[in-house]
Amino acid sequence: MTSATLITALRTTAATVGDEKGVRFYADPTTSIFRGWRELDERARRIAQSLQAAGHQPGERVIVALAPGLQWPDAAYGALYAGLVLVPAPVVGYGTTGALAARINGLAAASEASLVLTEPAILSALGEDADAIELPVRVIDDLLTGDADAWVEPGIDGDAPSFLLYTSGSTGDPKGVIGTHATFLATTETCAELFSLDSSSVLVGWAPLHHAMGLMIQVILPAVLGADSIMLATDQFQRRPIVWLQLISRHRATMSVAGNFAFGLSAKLATDAQIAELDLSSLTTLLCGSEPVRAETLDAFLTRFASTGITAEAVLPAFGMTEAMLITSKRPGRPIRFTSFDAAEVAAGRLVGAEGEGSVAMVSNGQPASNTSVVIVDPDTLEPVPDGTVGEVWVSSPMVGPGYFLRPDATAETFGHHLPGSEHEYLRTGDLASVVDDELYVTGRLKEVIIVRGRNLYPQDIEAAAAAVHPAVGIAAAFELDGHPSAVGIVAEYDAEALGDTTLPDLAEALRATLTQRVSLPSLAVALVEPGLLPRTPTGKVRRRPTLAAIEAGALTTSFSRGYRDTVATAH
Amino acid sequence: MSNSPDTTAPTSVAALGDWLIERIRFYDQVDAAAVTLDAPLSDLGLDSIYVLTLCGDIEDTYGTEIDPTFFEGRDSLGQVAVALHERLAPS
Numbered sequence: 001m002t003s004a005t006l007i008t009a010l011r012t013t014a015a016t017v018g019d020e021k022g023v024r025f026y027a028d029p030t031t032s033i034f035r036g037w038r039e040l041d042e043r044a045r046r047i048a049q050s051l052q053a054a055g056h057q058p059g060e061r062v063i064v065a066l067a068p069g070l071q072w073p074d075a076a077y078g079a080l081y082a083g084l085v086l087v088p089a090p091v092v093g094y095g096t097t098g099a100l101a102a103r104i105n106g107l108a109a110a111s112e113a114s115l116v117l118t119e120p121a122i123l124s125a126l127g128e129d130a131d132a133i134e135l136p137v138r139v140i141d142d143l144l145t146g147d148a149d150a151w152v153e154p155g156i157d158g159d160a161p162s163f164l165l166y167t168s169g170s171t172g173d174p175k176g177v178i179g180t181h182a183t184f185l186a187t188t189e190t191c192a193e194l195f196s197l198d199s200s201s202v203l204v205g206w207a208p209l210h211h212a213m214g215l216m217i218q219v220i221l222p223a224v225l226g227a228d229s230i231m232l233a234t235d236q237f238q239r240r241p242i243v244w245l246q247l248i249s250r251h252r253a254t255m256s257v258a259g260n261f262a263f264g265l266s267a268k269l270a271t272d273a274q275i276a277e278l279d280l281s282s283l284t285t286l287l288c289g290s291e292p293v294r295a296e297t298l299d300a301f302l303t304r305f306a307s308t309g310i311t312a313e314a315v316l317p318a319f320g321m322t323e324a325m326l327i328t329s330k331r332p333g334r335p336i337r338f339t340s341f342d343a344a345e346v347a348a349g350r351l352v353g354a355e356g357e358g359s360v361a362m363v364s365n366g367q368p369a370s371n372t373s374v375v376i377v378d379p380d381t382l383e384p385v386p387d388g389t390v391g392e393v394w395v396s397s398p399m400v401g402p403g404y405f406l407r408p409d410a411t412a413e414t415f416g417h418h419l420p421g422s423e424h425e426y427l428r429t430g431d432l433a434s435v436v437d438d439e440l441y442v443t444g445r446l447k448e449v450i451i452v453r454g455r456n457l458y459p460q461d462i463e464a465a466a467a468a469v470h471p472a473v474g475i476a477a478a479f480e481l482d483g484h485p486s487a488v489g490i491v492a493e494y495d496a497e498a499l500g501d502t503t504l505p506d507l508a509e510a511l512r513a514t515l516t517q518r519v520s521l522p523s524l525a526v527a528l529v530e531p532g533l534l535p536r537t538p539t540g541k542v543r544r545r546p547t548l549a550a551i552e553a554g555a556l557t558t559s560f561s562r563g564y565r566d567t568v569a570t571a572h
Numbered sequence: 573m574s575n576s577p578d579t580t581a582p583t584s585v586a587a588l589g590d591w592l593i594e595r596i597r598f599y600d601q602v603d604a605a606a607v608t609l610d611a612p613l614s615d616l617g618l619d620s621i622y623v624l625t626l627c628g629d630i631e632d633t634y635g636t637e638i639d640p641t642f643f644e645g646r647d648s649l650g651q652v653a654v655a656l657h658e659r660l661a662p663s
Contacts (some may be wrong), residue, residue: 239631523617
C-alpha cells in the first residue's frame with residue numbers, strides 16, 4: 001500500500017512546475033487553448049469541493065460524458081480530487097443520440113454510478129434523449145463555483161480505484177477494468193523509465209480520452225511528470241491526418257502515439273508542400289500499441305517522411321492492454337525488428353525463421369520493463385512453453401489492476417493466476433505470442449476479438465446485429481479476415497421459409513449495408529448457408545474458427561457469397 | 573457567365589462527381605472499378621474514419637464546413653454530388 005495517489009502527484013506538479021507546463025488543446029488545426037498544471041490543480045479543487053458539498057463520497061462512481069477538450073482533464077481531476085472513480089463514456093461515434101443515452105445508462109447500471117458529468121454541447125445534442133438518462137446530470141462548468149480552499153483531501157491511498165475503463169463492450173457483458181491510483185502511477189513510472197520521459201518531454205496525441213492509451217498519454221502521464229501535453233480531437237486527426245504531424249513539428253514533441261492505420265493514412269494524404277514544412281527530428285518515441293505495425297506500411301511512411309528527420313529508431317512497436325497497461329515495448333534508439341517466420345510453422349504454433357515464399361514477416365514488440373514479468377504459457381496445460389513456441393501471454397506487474405468491477409466471475413477467469421515456482425499473480429491476456437531471441441512476437445488472439453484499425457469488435461455483437469436484420473437470419477459466425485477483399489466476414493445460416501420475397505442477394509446486401517453502418521466496418525464479406533451447416537459446440541453455440549477455416553478451405557457449401565476471395569465455394 | 577471567377581461559379585454536379593470519385597479511389601479502400609456515381613455509398617469503404625477524411629477534403633477543396641451527418645440518407649456519390657452542388661450554390 002502506498003500513500004501516493006494521482007492527487008498527490010498533480011499537487012506536486014502544480015507546486016514544482018506551476019503553469020510553466022500544462023495541457024494545450026487544439027479544437028481545430030490553428031486554434032488552441034492552454035491549461036497550466038497549477039491552474040488545473042486549482043480547478044480540480046473547486047470541482048471536488050462542489051462534489052463534496054453535494055454529499056458525494058469517496059469511491060462513488062461518476063460517468064464522464066465529455067467531448068475532447070480541456071473540460072476532460074478538469075472533470076477527471078475534479079472527480080479524482082473528491083475520491084470519486086471515473087467511468088469515461090465514449091460520446092462520439094454514436095449514430096443517434098438515443099444510442100448515446102442508452103450507452104450512458106448501460107455504463108451507469110454496470111458501474112452502479114451515482115452521477116453523470118457532462119457539458120452543455122452534449123446535453124443539447126442529446127435533446128429529449130437526455131431525459132432517458134436515469135442519473136443526476138451535472139454540467140462540469142457549474143461545479144467550478146466551488147471553493148478551492150475549502151477542498152478536503154479525500155483520505156484515500158494508492159489502492160483506491162481511480163478509473164473504470166469499460167472495454168468497447170460486448171453487449172450485455174460489460175467488463176469495467178479497475179485502474180487504481182497505484183496502477184496508473186506505476187504506468188507513468190514504467191513509461192518514464194522505458195522512454196526516458198521527464199518534465200521536459202512534450203507529448204502529442206489524438207487518441208480518444210475514454211481509452212487507456214489516450215487517457216494515459218494525453219492526461220495522466222504529462223500531469224504526473226509535469227510535462228507538456230498537446231491534445232488534438234480524434235475527429236480532427238481523421239479529417240486532416242497531417243495536423244498530427246504539424247503539431248509534433250510546431251511543438252518540438254518528443255513522444256506521440258499512432259497505429260498502423262495512422263501511418264498509412266498520413267503517408268497517403270500528405271502533400272509534398274506539407275511535408276516540406278515538417279521537422280519531426282525531435283520525436284524519439286512514437287509508440288504503436290493498438291495494432292501490429294506492418295513492414296510495408298512503415299516503410300512507406302518512413303520513405304514519404306524521410307525529409308522530416310523521422311527515423312525507424314523512433315518508432316516503438318508495443319504490446320499492451322487496458323487490464324495490464326504496457327506489457328512490452330521496443331526501446332527508443334534501437335532498430336525496429338521485423339523477422340520472417342515459416343507461415344506453416346506459425347499456424348502450427350511455432351516461430352521458425354524462414355525466407356521467401358511461404359514466410360510471413362512479424363514485428364517484434366520488444367521486451368517488458370524491469371518491473372514486469374512476461375511468461376508464455378500453454379493455454380491448455382497452463383505450463384510455460386519454451387522460446388519459439390506460441391502460447392498465451394501471461395503478465396505480472398504493478399500496472400495490473402485488481403480486476404473487473406463487480407465481476408468476480410470474469411475477474412477469476414482472467415486475473416490472479418499462478419505459475420509453478422513463482423510468487424507472482426499473473427493476468428491471462430488472451431493474446432498469443434512467442435519469444436524469439438528475447439523479442440516478443442504477437443501472433444494472434446486466444447479470444448475471438450476482431451480488431452479493425454485499433455478498435456476492438458466482438459463477434460457476438462456483430463452476430464446479434466445480423467439476427468436483427470431479417471427474420472430469416474439464423475445463427476451466424478463473424479470473424480476478422482486476412483487476404484480477402486473485405487476486412488471482416490460473416491457466415492449466416494438462413495431459413496428459406498422465412499425469406500418471403502427476399503432473395504439471397506437481397507438478404508446479403510441488407511446484412512452488408514446494415515452491419516457496415518451499424519458497426520462502422522470498412523467492408524463486410526457475407527456468406528449464406530443452409531441451416532445446420534455451421535460448425536457448433538455440443539451446446540449449440542457457433543464455432544467461429546472452424547467456420548473460418550472451412551471458408552478458407554472452400555469446404556463450406558454456401559448458397560450465396562460476396563466479398564470473400566474466390567476460393568469460397570458456391571453451390572449455385 | 574463563362575467569365576465569372578471560380579469563386580462565384582458553382583462547380584458543376586458533374587465536376588463534383590468526378591472529384592468525389594477521384595478522392596474515394598485515392599483512399600484505396602475498395603477496388604477502383606467499384607467506385608462509381610451509382611454504387612451504394614456503403615460499398616465505398618467510407619467507414620467512420622474515411623468519412624471524416626472526406627469531410628476534411630471537401631472543406632479544404634471547396635471551403636464549406638461538412639460533418640458526417642451530411643452523408644446520411646444519401647445513397648450514392650451521385651446524390652452526394654447533387655447535395656454538395658446545392659450546398660455550394662450562392663444563395
